[in-house]
Amino acid sequence: MPVLRKVIKQSFLKTTNLMKRTFLPLTFLSAMALYSCEPISNESSTPTKPQTNTTTSPQFSSKEKIKQHLNDTSDILEDNSIAFLWKSSNAQHYNQESHARGFSGASNGTLFNAVVTEKPSAKPQPQAPAQKNYKSQTYQWQESSSSRGGFDNEDYDHITANRFESAEQLPVSTLSIDVDNASYSNTRRFLATRRMPPADAVRIEELVNYFNYDYPQPTDEHPFSINMEIGPSPWNADHHLIHVGLQGKELDYDQIKPSNLVFLIDASGSMNAPNKLPLLQQSFELLLNQMGKKDKISIVSYAGSAGLVLAPTPANQKRTILDALNNIKAGGSTAGGEGIHLAYKLAKENLLDDGNNRVILATDGDFNVGVSDNAELVRIIEEKRKDNIYLTICGFGMGNYKDSRMEQISNAGNGNYFYIDNIDEAKKVFIKQMRANMFTLAKDVKIQVEFNPNFVKAYRLIGYENRLLAQEDFDDDSKDAGELGAGHTVTAIYEVILSDSKSTQAIERTKNKSPKKAQLANNTSDLMQIRFRYKPEKSNTSILISNALAKGTIPSMEETSDNFRFSAAVAAYGMLLRDSEFKGNADYDLVARYAKSALGKDVDGYRTEFLRLVKSAKELSFAWN
DSSP states (O other): OOHHHHHHHHHHHHHHHHHHTSHHHHHHHHHHHHTTTTTOTTTTSOOOOOOOSSSSOOOOOEEEEEHHHHHGGGGOSSSOOOEEEEGGEEEEEOOOHHHHHHOOOOOOOOEEEEEEEEOOOOOTTTTTTGGGGOOEEEEEOOOTTTTTTTTTTTTTOOOOOOOOOOOOOOOEEEEEEOOOOHHHHHHHHHHHTTTTOOGGGOOOHHHHTSSOOOOOOOOOOSSEEEEEEEEETTTEEEEEEEEEEEEEEOOOOOOOEEEEEEEEEEGGGOOOOOTTTTHHHHHHHHHHHTTTTTTTTEEESSSSSSSEEEEEETTTOOOHHHHHHHHOOOOOOOOOOHHHHHHHHOOOOOTTTTTTEEEEEEEOOOOSSSSOOOOHHHHHHHHHGGOOOEEEEEOSSSSSSHHEEEEEEHHHEEEEEEEOOOOHHHHHHIIIIIHHHOOOEEEEEEEEEEEOOTEEEEEESSSSSSGOOOOGGHHHHHSSOEEEETTOOOEEEEEEETTTTOOOOOBBOOOOOOOOOOTTTOOOSSSEEEEEEEETOOOOSSSSEEEEEOOOOOOOOGGGGEEEEEEHHHHHHHHHHHHHHTTTTTOOOHHHHHHHTTOSSTTTTTHHHHHHHHHHHHHHHHHHO
């Protein structure tokens, strides 16, 4: 065993420099193989006779020795430490969970924090060496507590992917728009820390809608333009994609109404990390710099209880506001429900009848005092939105991140939801896209598509699983839906099987359910009709818009727009991250190829960054498959 260990170690050290330029995970698999050669035993194994010479293999009984034996690889860690579970007694390099999650790390330069649990065993008797029982050790690798914590306490709602529906049996699809994009920056955080994101952290519509698309501005009385396009599916030659895009009207600065903003800040102990409260404070300072003397800022913080930090103050009094903001310290439990009540109360007391009234909640979502049940929090928010006070949620941090809670609350509160993983994302949300994110043009925007069964055999909406509506909800103005901000673009993609397709895709059919009569049954010119409902910002009565996608010659992939190809590439990327059964022939090379062909102007570099994420995901998936 010592000889084998020496051979493996020499091989491992010689390949370190090569691994720097290839795959970090492979380097650590070599390390794990090295340590699996450690002499061990357990209750079911035969005791090993102790060596009589003085040269023995090192025993990993402390984290200092572990660090020593991995020191040769410390320079290949770009910014993170490694987190995984490994039981040396079984040489179990990774289990199903670690396979799905990949690697993760920290940004503070910490190499490793090892937790070693030793099972008690009787002290070996010198006179009977054959009876010696070696201690069984379990090594649990985790991020240093001084860094950003692990991922084991994060919450995500389960997503069941939409299936192919029969256009004959169920020709109508109804949904709410979704302008959130928290899932994109959250999955980016996982990839940046050398881990594949959990499938339920990937909401494909939020990945697609992270990017702006080059749609024309509206030219009529409505606050958004409607754009449709059909083309081939990149991942299935027998299918096609229908791309639906909305473009919100841009606002000039002189059109922007004054704002009444209440910063609702989670100051609980769980926010005590560099990428939580300090990043939050930096982010809000960026937003403050976009405000003027007509705008008012209030600050409420909550920990064990909620309290007023700053009464409504003109935004041009920046020093006063920043002093109040930066004096907030993290500590205590999390009374999120109480904080929400106080923030909305303050916003209502200072309501601007012709202004932008908004609560901006910044948190990791870990409410644990007072009202903390998701359903009850949603009911509170649903009641508060009746006062025309909008809600923006900004998520921070990792480890105990409660994505499911924040998404449900934002959906209920006429709001939007972002995940701030770094200061660049804060600049995107609060500077570059501030007007789109903070100023609502249309609320309760719904989309209803009716497919013509004469031309469409089946369809599948890609993403939007938690934004689906019943068909009758479309005309019901009491049913809540998503909001469209100034200059916002919203994109939805349907994968369709045309009637002449040779596709063998299974199609969802409801037993003992007769087909719904399609209004387009006698239509010989349109592939589908599409209807929109929206409410003007201060109205509770919706307005209906109708349009249609005519049947015609379908362009080749090369002839489609940059909008079409790039959004299709992002959708394929999302399906790969989710390991979707509908990904067809998609792989990361296909995603990169189509994304590269549709970069466009890419002024802010977001699409170029996407290509880097695709590369990272490919490397991680290759290393663990």
